[in-house]
Amino acid sequence: xxxxxxxxxxYALNIVMAVIIIAPIVYCFNVxxxxxxEVFAGKFWPGQVMAExxxxxxxxxxxxxxxxxxxxxxxxxxxxxxxxxxxxxxAFSMMxxxxxxxxxxxxxxxxxxxxxxxIIANYLTICDWNLKNTYTALVLPNxxxxxxxxxxxxxxxxxxxxxxxxxDIDGCGNFRFFYEIALPLVRPSMGALGIYTFLQSWxxxxxPLLITDTVDMRTVQIGLxxxxxxxATDFRPVMAGSMIILVPSILAFVLGQKQLISGxxxxxxxx
Amino acid sequence: MKKKSFFRVVEPYLYLAPAMxxxxxxxxxxxxxxxRLSFAMTTPLGEVASNVGISNYISIFTSQKFLxxxxxxxxxxxxxxxxxxxxxxxxxxxxxxDIKGTNFFRTVFALPMAISAAAASVxxxxxxxxxxxxxxxxxxxxxxxLTDPKYALIAVTLVTVWMNIGLNFIxxxxxxxxxxxxxxxxxxxxxxxxxxxxxHITIPCISPTxxxxxxxxxxxxxxxxxxxxxxxxxxxxNSTNVIVYEIYQEAFMNSRFGMACAESMVLFVILLVxxxxxxxxxxxxxx
Numbered sequence: 001x002x003x004x005x006x007x008x009x010x011y012a013l014n015i016v017m018a019v020i021i022i023a024p025i026v027y028c029f030n031v032x033x034x035x036x037x038e039v040f041a042g043k044f045w046p047g048q049v050m051a052e053x054x055x056x057x058x059x060x061x062x063x064x065x066x067x068x069x070x071x072x073x074x075x076x077x078x079x080x081x082x083x084x085x086x087x088x089x090x091a092f093s094m095m096x097x098x099x100x101x102x103x104x105x106x107x108x109x110x111x112x113x114x115x116x117x118x119i120i121a122n123y124l125t126i127c128d129w130n131l132k133n134t135y136t137a138l139v140l141p142n143x144x145x146x147x148x149x150x151x152x153x154x155x156x157x158x159x160x161x162x163x164x165x166x167x168d169i170d171g172c173g174n175f176r177f178f179y180e181i182a183l184p185l186v187r188p189s190m191g192a193l194g195i196y197t198f199l200q201s202w203x204x205x206x207x208p209l210l211i212t213d214t215v216d217m218r219t220v221q222i223g224l225x226x227x228x229x230x231x232a233t234d235f236r237p238v239m240a241g242s243m244i245i246l247v248p249s250i251l252a253f254v255l256g257q258k259q260l261i262s263g264x265x266x267x268x269x270x271x
Numbered sequence: 272m273k274k275k276s277f278f279r280v281v282e283p284y285l286y287l288a289p290a291m292x293x294x295x296x297x298x299x300x301x302x303x304x305x306x307r308l309s310f311a312m313t314t315p316l317g318e319v320a321s322n323v324g325i326s327n328y329i330s331i332f333t334s335q336k337f338l339x340x341x342x343x344x345x346x347x348x349x350x351x352x353x354x355x356x357x358x359x360x361x362x363x364x365x366x367x368x369d370i371k372g373t374n375f376f377r378t379v380f381a382l383p384m385a386i387s388a389a390a391a392s393v394x395x396x397x398x399x400x401x402x403x404x405x406x407x408x409x410x411x412x413x414x415x416x417l418t419d420p421k422y423a424l425i426a427v428t429l430v431t432v433w434m435n436i437g438l439n440f441i442x443x444x445x446x447x448x449x450x451x452x453x454x455x456x457x458x459x460x461x462x463x464x465x466x467x468x469x470x471h472i473t474i475p476c477i478s479p480t481x482x483x484x485x486x487x488x489x490x491x492x493x494x495x496x497x498x499x500x501x502x503x504x505x506x507x508x509n510s511t512n513v514i515v516y517e518i519y520q521e522a523f524m525n526s527r528f529g530m531a532c533a534e535s536m537v538l539f540v541i542l543l544v545x546x547x548x549x550x551x552x553x554x555x556x557x558x
Binding site: 091 | 289293294304305362366370383385388391395436438442445465497500501515518519522523531532536542
């Protein structure tokens with residue numbers, strides 16, 4: 001009997017917590033469906049389903065352009081980080097060479113330099129190169145991270161060394177082994193890294209804010225801020241805009257949740 | 272034959288080259304450039320106009336505004352960290368009980384992780400709105416959450432905590448799975464209740480993870496920017512002017528890149544100390 005009560009209590013607690021956490025997102029969706037009257041009345045649920053605010057959001061700011069820019073940028077960054085990460089990780093885990101430890105330390109040291117602290121210098125570099133308002137500028141500083149290298153290295157290290165030895169004996173070249181055997185084997189790790197990187201870069205804020213100042217190069221996150229600036233009194237189109245940019249991240253999260261979580265928590269702390 | 276062995280020698284470096292080139296251009300080079308500029312007076316285009324020694328550092332450490340931003344960052348970090356970890360912990364405990372629908376609840380609890388700071392900010396700006404916002408309506412208050420210097424930092428903290436819950440929840444949940452079940456069983460036999468069990472078994476067992484989360488949360492909090500830019504622009508009366516926003520203002524509103532770089536170096540040193548602590552810790556707790 002006691003156990004049953006405990007279970008009921010926990011069930012209730014879970015529901016309450018879930019409601020609290022999800023409430024801001026539900027509320028955002030609700031407001032995006034409301035009429036102005038309902039907003040002023042302070043309603044939580046909308047009285048109808050309507051697309052009016054979405055239409056307004058798209059009219060006020062070129063959301064499709066923002067989405068295109070964000071998709072291109074995040075896509076290139078994700079692929080870029082997987083390529084640079086996998087290549088470097090392969091060298092660190094499968095090859096022996098001079099200076100391996102030193103170079104590994106160099107890689108490690110990049111984690112000590114936070115992006116926010118060097119963002120001014122990077123901004124000045126991009127300006128020097130006349131790259132402001134280009135996709136190149138949006139992706140360049142984010143094409144390689146130590147996180148991606150470590151993540152891929154972890155995956156390669158879990159492959160049995162015998163495969164590599166057998167390939168060496170058969171005279172299979174390194175690149176062929178890397179491309180045709182090692183990469184397909186670590187596909188789950190690549191997937192997890194890809195989802196994580198995509199989510200991260202979809203959500204970038206400061207860098208795109210600094211190096212783009214034309215409307216047609218803005219990304220979704222900055223575009224949302226513009227929308228908010230354009231509509232000081234009516235929040236409904238802004239909420240509609242938020243929903244537009246939230247849906248891709250929520251989808252990516254729900255679909256890749258399992259891999260994402262195991263990728264994040266493996267190889268870090270146990271205990 | 273000789274040619275092939277030469278290729279064998281160079282080959283590993285070719286694999287490393289792409290990543291290393293990006294690191295060199297966009298991490299190490301800007302890092303040294305930041306140090307260089309922090310000792311210089313700059314033109315509005317960010318070129319060195321003259322060397323000024325440590326005078327930028329003297330100016331920032333005697334500037335009321337910068338010292339205030341350090342203090343604001345400190346307050347913000349402490350509040351964010353405490354509540355983020357506490358909520359992550361509670362959620363992990365609650366969802367680790369053996370009940371139906373655990374998977375669903377876990378997805379919901381981790382979900383804020385995917386939400387961008389920009390989207391979270393605009394949603395909460397409306398929730399916090401002094402006349403139309405639902406928060407004042409629910410509480411029956413009339414607080415200017417984002418316009419009153421007493422509450423603005425709390426409001427920004429609330430949003431950040433909400434965004435952080437997912438990550439903290441995930442790590443605590445993972446840690447809970449490594450706590451040996453028989454400890455709980457023997458505690459139950461001795462008649463320990465729910466709270467006693469968690470206080471005397473769970474918290475000590477997962478303390479390395481909690482400490483790891485402490486550092487991670489502080490590192491993230493110290494680098495916070497988007498929430499502040501979107502919600503308060505550092506105001507009212509600089510009450511939410513965290514260090515990264517202060518740097519942004521110096522560089523991109525006042526065009527004082529030298530000063531901004533000196534402030535960036537202070538940020539770097541703070542984060543360096545925290546990262547070193549974190550590395551040490553990771554070595555200790557990975558078994």
